[in-house]
Amino acid sequence: MLAAYAGSEVDLPDRLWENEIRPTSLVGDGHVNWNGAAPQVGRGRWHVPHTVGLLLYRDGLSGEQHHVLKRQVASLVFEDASAQTRRRAIARWVWVVRHVAPRAARHLLNAAEGLAQMDAYPKHFVVETTAPMEREMHEAGRRFENGGQWTKSGATTMARWWQLWRHHPKAFDQIFSGDAS
Structure with a gap:
């Protein structure tokens, strides 16, 4: 089943509960913690590199360095990988850039579990964004x-x-x- 909802995403977990809707999976952009709202909670793949790009600017990076790091994140996010492989690759990237781009690194680290859920349960995430x-x-x-x-x-x-x-x-x-x- 695929469902759509209009309104504040903060209200979604309560709305699901009130209406006795128990989805097998949810995809979000990371602004709301949906853990507990569904057994598998994924992170929309498009949002991760997009947001990292914005955060790289806030971390003071621009030009070629910004472009290279954002491209690396897009590769990490969209490349076919197992959950474990993606987690390891993200952890390595975060470790390398954590002092240069702390906001971007934190965002990617926070997205890692949602991306791994999508890798581990691909049939539950027909829509990945x-x-x-x-x-x-x-x-x-x-x-x-x-x-x-x-x-x-x-x-x-x-x-x-x-x-x-x-x-x-x-x-x-x-x-x-x-x-x-």
Whole structure:
């Protein structure tokens, strides 16, 4: 099952509990601690190098050094690897750069377990990023901002509609063709 939710992600664990929804996995961007909300909690792969890039600037790195380190992190995050291999590679990178880029190193270290969960349970993480939802969030955000008077439930419905269309096109076609039997 694939689900979509609109609202503050801080509220998600409580919403899941209140509605008796027990997902096997969740993917987040690291802003909220979802441990306990699902047996496997992954870290959206796209966010890690993106955020590390921002943190490298905050650590005072720019130019070629910034580019090289961000590329290294992207390689660590997206390269096919076992959970154990990825953890070791991340630990080595963090050890090497911890004094030069402490914020970036801390972020990658904090992401390591979520990435390892995705490596260890690939069938539970068909979607490896929050980006599919963010595309829908962008569309819903445009409609909120242009005076469309959308409600939270309307945004959630739109997000579900897009997810159904993207991930279950046959079901989408069946529902919207009038043959929903």
